[in-house]
Amino acid sequence: xxxxxxxxxxxxxxxxxxxxxxxxxxxxxxxxxxxxxxxxxxxxxxxxxxxxxxxxxxxxxxxxxxxxxxxxxxxxxxxxxxxxxxxxxxxxxxxxxxxxxxxxxxxxxxxxxxxxxxxxxxxxxxxxxxxxxxxxxxxxxxxxxxxxxxxxxxxxxxxxxxxxxxxxxxxxxxxxxxxxxxxxxxxxxxxxxxxxxxxxxxxxxxxxxxxxxxxxxxxxxxxxxxxxxxxxxxxxxxxxxxxxxxxxxxxxxxxxxxxxxxxxxxxxxxxxxxxxxxxxxxxxxxxxxxxxxxxxxxxxxxxxxxxxxxxxxxxxxxxxxxxxxxxxxxxxxxxxxxxxxxxxxxxxxxxxxxxxxxxxxxxxxxxxxxxxxxxxxxxxxxxxxxxxxxxxxxxxxxxxxxxxxxxxxxxxxxxxxxxxxxxxxxxxxxxxxxxxxxxxxxxxxxxxxxxxxxxxxxxxxxxxxxxxxxxxxxxxxxxxxxxxxxxxxxxxxxxxxxxxxxxxxxxxxxxxxxxxxxxxxxxxxxxxxxxxxxxxxxxxxxxxxxxxxxxxxxxxxxxxxxxxxxxxxxxxxxxxxxxxxxxxxxxxxxxxxxxxxxxxxxxxxxxxxxxxxxxxxxxxxxxxxxxxxxxxxxxxxxxxxxxxxxxxxxxxxxxxxxxxxxxxxxxxxxxxxxxxxxxxxxxxxxxxxxxxxxxxxxxxxxxxxxxxxxxxxxxxxxxxxxxxxxxxxxxxxxxxxxxxxxxxxxxxxxxxxxxxxxxxxxxxxxxxxxxxxxxxxxxxxxxxxxxxxxxxxxxxxxxxxxxxxxxxxxxxxxxxxxxxxxxxxxxxxxxxxxxxxxxxxxxxxxxxxxxxxxxxxxxxxxxxxxxxxxxxxxxxxxxxxxxxxxxxxxxxxxxxxxx
Numbered sequence: 001x002x003x004x005x006x007x008x009x010x011x012x013x014x015x016x017x018x019x020x021x022x023x024x025x026x027x028x029x030x031x032x033x034x035x036x037x038x039x040x041x042x043x044x045x046x047x048x049x050x051x052x053x054x055x056x057x058x059x060x061x062x063x064x065x066x067x068x069x070x071x072x073x074x075x076x077x078x079x080x081x082x083x084x085x086x087x088x089x090x091x092x093x094x095x096x097x098x099x100x101x102x103x104x105x106x107x108x109x110x111x112x113x114x115x116x117x118x119x120x121x122x123x124x125x126x127x128x129x130x131x132x133x134x135x136x137x138x139x140x141x142x143x144x145x146x147x148x149x150x151x152x153x154x155x156x157x158x159x160x161x162x163x164x165x166x167x168x169x170x171x172x173x174x175x176x177x178x179x180x181x182x183x184x185x186x187x188x189x190x191x192x193x194x195x196x197x198x199x200x201x202x203x204x205x206x207x208x209x210x211x212x213x214x215x216x217x218x219x220x221x222x223x224x225x226x227x228x229x230x231x232x233x234x235x236x237x238x239x240x241x242x243x244x245x246x247x248x249x250x251x252x253x254x255x256x257x258x259x260x261x262x263x264x265x266x267x268x269x270x271x272x273x274x275x276x277x278x279x280x281x282x283x284x285x286x287x288x289x290x291x292x293x294x295x296x297x298x299x300x301x302x303x304x305x306x307x308x309x310x311x312x313x314x315x316x317x318x319x320x321x322x323x324x325x326x327x328x329x330x331x332x333x334x335x336x337x338x339x340x341x342x343x344x345x346x347x348x349x350x351x352x353x354x355x356x357x358x359x360x361x362x363x364x365x366x367x368x369x370x371x372x373x374x375x376x377x378x379x380x381x382x383x384x385x386x387x388x389x390x391x392x393x394x395x396x397x398x399x400x401x402x403x404x405x406x407x408x409x410x411x412x413x414x415x416x417x418x419x420x421x422x423x424x425x426x427x428x429x430x431x432x433x434x435x436x437x438x439x440x441x442x443x444x445x446x447x448x449x450x451x452x453x454x455x456x457x458x459x460x461x462x463x464x465x466x467x468x469x470x471x472x473x474x475x476x477x478x479x480x481x482x483x484x485x486x487x488x489x490x491x492x493x494x495x496x497x498x499x500x501x502x503x504x505x506x507x508x509x510x511x512x513x514x515x516x517x518x519x520x521x522x523x524x525x526x527x528x529x530x531x532x533x534x535x536x537x538x539x540x541x542x543x544x545x546x547x548x549x550x551x552x553x554x555x556x557x558x559x560x561x562x563x564x565x566x567x568x569x570x571x572x573x574x575x576x577x578x579x580x581x582x583x584x585x586x587x588x589x590x591x592x593x594x595x596x597x598x599x600x601x602x603x604x605x606x607x608x609x610x611x612x613x614x615x616x617x618x619x620x621x622x623x624x625x626x627x628x629x630x631x632x633x634x635x636x637x638x639x640x641x642x643x644x645x646x647x648x649x650x651x652x653x654x655x656x657x658x659x660x661x662x663x664x665x666x667x668x669x670x671x672x673x674x675x676x677x678x679x680x681x682x683x684x685x686x687x688x689x690x691x692x693x694x695x696x697x698x699x700x701x702x703x704x705x706x707x708x709x710x711x712x713x714x715x716x717x718x719x720x721x722x723x724x725x726x727x728x729x730x731x732x733x734x735x736x737x738x739x740x741x742x743x744x745x746x747x748x749x750x751x752x753x754x755x756x757x758x759x760x761x762x763x764x765x766x767x768x769x770x771x772x773x774x775x776x777x778x779x780x781x782x783x784x785x786x787x788x789x790x791x792x793x794x795x796x797x798x799x800x801x802x803x804x805x806x807x808x809x810x811x812x813x814x815x816x817x818x819x820x821x822x823x824x825x826x827x828x829x830x831x832x833x834x835x836x837x838x839x840x841x842x843x844x845x846x847x848x849x850x851x852x853x854x855x856x857x858x859x860x861x862x863x864x865x866x867x868x869x870x871x872x873x874x875x876x877x878x879x880x881x882x883x884x885x886x887x888x889x890x891x892x893x894x895x896x897x898x899x
Contacts, residue, residue: 010024014046046059047089048090055067057091064091084103084119089134090134090137092139094145098110098112106119106121107137120155121155129150133149140186141184144157148178152167165198166201171196177190181226182226187224193242263291280356284360290326306342310336312331332363335356336354339351482519484514484516484549485511486669492528493665496663496737497708497736498737504545505543509548517556519556519627523607525759531560531625532560535560555629556629558624558625562620608628609627655702656681657769658682658692659671661709678769685712686705686716686720689717694727699836701731703733705732705734706734706735707734715734718747719750722750726830726833727837729837729838730837733756733769733772734752736755737757737758739757753772781840805820810850813875817832817843851873852883855872856895859892860896862896865893865896
C-alpha cells in the first residue's frame with residue numbers, strides 16, 4: 001500500500017493486510033517495525049509515512065500514530081478526533097512545526113507539538129472541486145502542495161491559497177496516488193494515469209486505449225515513485241516501470257508456456273524440457289501432484305488459462321492467473337492433460353502431457369484371491385456361531401413366552417375392567433343426550449337443550465382425558481426443573497376464579513422451604529389440574545380444601561383433602577375403578593366422576609416411580625400422590641418452568657407486553673417469564689391498564705389480560721381496546737382459569753386475538769405471544785414499504801392523506817410533526833400514536849426514511865450529493881451522508897458510483 005525512505009535512507013513499507021516493515025541501507029531484507037505496545041499499527045491498513053527528527057508518523061485508515069525510531073507509540077490521533085472525522089489516506093511533513101493530513105473529508109494542517117488542527121480546503125467558489133476528501137498529496141520543488149479532490153488542486157503554504165488547477169475527468173474521478181516530477185509535471189494514478197504539465201496546462205493520459213497493460217479496476221490502492229528517471233507505479237496486480245519519454249508499444253510477441261516446477265506430496269520432482277514425451281508415473285500412495293506453469297507476461301495482459309483433465313474431472317478448470325494447479329492422482333490408469341492459454345477467446349499457447357497412476361497392492365489379483373478366501377472362512381464361522389445362538393435363544397424364549405402369556409392374560413383382564421367402567425361413563429351422557437333429544441321432538445325445548453349442551457361438553461371432556469392418558473402411555477417424557485417454592489402456590493392461586501364458581505376456598509400449606517427439583521415433564525401441572533381441580537368441583541359448597549406439599553428423602557408428597565358428604569367411594573386400590581356418586585348429587589351432572597382422571601394420576605405415579613392413593617371416610621375425601629424426584633442443590637432463581645425449547649425472540653427487540661392481572665403473585669410470576677424476552681408493563685386491573693393505554697406516549701405491542709378483575713374486567717378491557725381507533729391494532733390475549741365454552745366464546749366475541757387457559761405452559765405462552773407480535777410487525781413493515789417505495793395504493797383515507805402530505809412537503813427542511821398534525825386536524829401526540837399503529841415508526845423516523853428513499857432515486861438520476869441534500873430537506877450534506885450511510889450501509893458517493 002505504501003513505501004517511503006526516511007532522511008537516513010531507511011526504507012519503510014506498509015502492507016494492505018496490515019503491518020509496518022523497515023530495512024536499513026546495509027540490510028538485505030525487510031523486518032517488522034514492531035514492539036510490544038504498537039500491535040494496533042500492525043492490525044490495520046497502512047496508508048502513508050512521514051518523518052521528523054527522531055519520529056516516524058504512520059497514517060492508517062482510522063488512526064495517525066506518532067512512533068519513536070525504535071517503534072514505540074508516542075501519541076495517537078483517532079479518526080473521531082479529527083475536525084472532519086475523515087479516513088486518513090496520506091501524511092506529509094509541511095515544515096519543522098506542522099504536518100499535513102490527506103483525509104476523505106479534506107486537507108488538515110496539524111501542529112506537531114499541540115496537535116492543533118486547521119482545515120485548509122473549506123468550500124471556496126474560487127476553488128471548485130477542492131473542498132472534498134483526497135487519497136494522497138505531494139510537494140513540488142517550489143514547496144507547493146498538490147492533491148486531487150474532485151479536481152487537481154494546489155495549496156501554497158506561504159500564501160495559504162487553495163486553487164483548482166485542472167478539472168480533467170480523470171482528476172474529477174479521484175486519484176489514489178499523486179507525485180510531483182522534477183520537471184514540474186504532476187502525475188496521478190487510479191488504475192489510469194494522468195500527467196499534468198503546468199507550462200501549458202495540458203493533461204496527457206495513459207489508459208487502456210494507449211497502454212494495454214493498464215489496469216482499469218476501480219480497486220487500485222497503491223503508490224508511485226521516481227527511480228532512475230523512470231516512474232514506478234504500484235497497481236493492484238503488480239509494478240509498472242514507465243519511461244515517460246518513450247512511446248508505449250502496442251503489442252508484444254507472446255512468450256512460450258512451460259512447466260516450471262512439479263511437486264508430488266510436497267516433494268519436488270525433476271522435469272526436463274517444456275514438453276513431456278513419456279507420461280509422468282505416480283505410485284498409488286502419491287495422492288496429489290502440484291504443477292507450477294509459467295508464461296512471462298510483461299504487460300499484465302488479461303490472459304485466461306484452461307486445464308482439461310476429462311478422465312479425472314468433467315469440467316475444465318478456468319484460471320485467471322496460471323501460477324499452478326493441483327492434479328488429484330487417486331484415479332488409477334492413464335490420463336491426458338491439456339493446458340491452453342487464451343486471449344480474447346483465441347488460443348495463443350498450449351501444452352499436452354500424460355500421467356499414469358499405478359494401482360495399490362491391495363487391488364492386485366493376488367489380493368482379490370485372499371479377499372474371497374477370507375470372506376468364505378468368515379461366513380462359515382459366523383454361520384456356526386449363529387446356529388448355536390439360535391438354539392440357546394429358543395430355549396430361553398420358550399420359558400419367557402410362558403411367563404409373558406400369563407402376564408398378558410392378567411393385563412387383558414385389567415384393561416377389560418377399565419374400559420367397562422369408561423364405557424359406562426360414555427353411555428351415561430349419551431343416554432341423557434338421546435333422551436333429551438327425544439324430548440325436544442315432543443316440544444319440551446328450553447331446559448332440555450341446556451341439559452343436552454352440558455352433557456355434550458362432558459362427553460368432550462371425557463375424550464380429552466382419554467387422549468391425555470394415551471399420550472402419557474405412548475410418549476417418552478423429558479425431565480424438567482421446577483422451582484416448587486414459586487410454581488405450586490402460583491398455579492394453585494390461578495384456580496381462584498374456579499373456586500368462586502363452585503363456592504369453595506383453598507388452603508395451601510407453607511411452601512417457602514420447598515426446593516427446586518427435577519421431575520418428569522408436566523407432572524406437577526397434571527397433579528394440580530386433576531387433584532385440585534376435581535376437588536374444587538366435587539367439594540360441598542362453603543367448605544375449605546386443604547392442600548399440603550412436602551419433600552423428604554427425594555420423595556415429593558402432594559395431598560388434597562376436601563369435604564364431600566355426598567361422596568361415596570368403593571375404589572379398587574389396584575385398578576382404580578369408577579367413582580360412584582350418591583343420588584342426591586346427581587342433579588349436578590357436570591361433576592359426574594370417571595376413572596380416567598384416576599388412571600392419569602396412576603400413570604404419572606408410574607412414570608415418576610411413585611404411588612397414588614385415594615379414599616373417602618365419613619364425607620372426607622383424601623387423595624395423595626408420592627413421586628420420586630431429584631433435588632437440585634442450587635435452584636435456578638425465579639424460573640419455575642422448563643425452558644428447554646429455544647424461542648426465536650431475537651426479532652422482537654424492544655417489543656413491549658402489558659400484563660393485566662389482579663393477583664400479585666401470579667402477576668409477578670408471568671412478568672418473570674416474559675421479562676427475558678420482552679419489556680413488561682404490569683397493571684393491577686383493567687381500569688389501570690386502560691388509563692395507561694389512553695395517556696402514554698408509546699403503546700405496547702401486546703396486551704395479556706385476566707378475565708375476573710375488580711373495577712374493569714378483562715372482557716370489557718378488550719372491548720374498549722378494540723373499539724378505539726388508536727388502540728385497535730394492539731393484539732389482546734386473554735389468560736383465564738375459566739375454560740368453559742360460554743366464557744371462551746365470550747372472550748373471542750369481545751375481539752380477543754387468543755384465549756389461553758390456566759394453568760398454562762410457559763413455552764406455549766411465549767410462543768403464542770412471539771407469533772402474534774411477529775405477525776403484527778410484519779404487517780406494519782409491509783405497510784411501511786408500500787409507503788416508501790410507492791408501489792401499493794394506500795388502503796385508508798388517513799394513509800392517503802399522509803402519503804400526499806409527505807410527497808408535497810418532504811423537501812421542506814421545516815416540515816414537522818406539528819405541521820402534519822395540523823393538516824390532519826389532530827394533535828401531534830395522536831398523530832404519532834396513529835403512525836406507530838400503522839407503520840410502526842414515529843413521525844421523525846418515518847420522514848427521514850421517506851427522504852432517504854427519494855435521495856436514492858435522485859442519486860440514480862445523476863444529481864450531485866449536494867443537490868440531493870437540499871432537494872430532500874436535509875440540513876447539511878454531512879448529516880445527509882451520515883443518515884444515508886446508517887440506513888443503507890454505503891456512502892452516497894459510492895452508491896452513485898455503483899449505479
